[in-house]
Amino acid sequence: MIWPPDAVTHMWDHHQTTVAMAAEALDDPDVVAFIPDPKSRSGKSSRFIGYSPTAERLLVVIVVDHHGQHYGANCWPANPTDQRIYRERTEQ
Numbered sequence: 001m002i003w004p005p006d007a008v009t010h011m012w013d014h015h016q017t018t019v020a021m022a023a024e025a026l027d028d029p030d031v032v033a034f035i036p037d038p039k040s041r042s043g044k045s046s047r048f049i050g051y052s053p054t055a056e057r058l059l060v061v062i063v064v065d066h067h068g069q070h071y072g073a074n075c076w077p078a079n080p081t082d083q084r085i086y087r088e089r090t091e092q
Contacts, residue, residue, distance in 0.1 A: 001063065003072040015076040017052075017059060022075040025050035025059040030090040037062065049078055049086045058083055 003019050011017045025031065028050030037047035048061045058078035064071045078086065 001070045001072050007071075007073055011075050015074075017055060017075040017077070019072065019075075021052040021055045021059060022061045022072060024052040024054055025061050025075070026063075028052075030086070032086050032089045045073060049082050051086075058086055 001023075003022075008019060011019075011022070026048055031048050031050035034047040036043055037045045039047065042064075044066065045062050045064045048063065049058060050061065051057070052059050055077070059075055060078050060082055061075045062073040064073045
């Protein structure tokens with residue numbers, strides 16, 4: 001996956017998250033995936049909710065598919081709604 005430098009800077013400056021934390025969340029065996037992301041305006045992004053041991057919390061990771069290549073777009077701490085969705089999906 002490619003992380004554009006501006007996305008990496010935005011993640012840290014606004015959410016104190018890193019590419020490594022996002023990778024951990026994506027690698028979570030219980031990751032919840034929305035492909036495509038129902039909140040996407042373009043319809044080209046996917047949303048993942050997963051746990052990052054480094055961040056010690058659930059994170060939301062946004063990935064954009066562009067001509068078959070995956071680009072990391074953003075990563076932030078999961079809000080209560082995303083946390084509930086993760087719990088409900090992983091408890092099934």
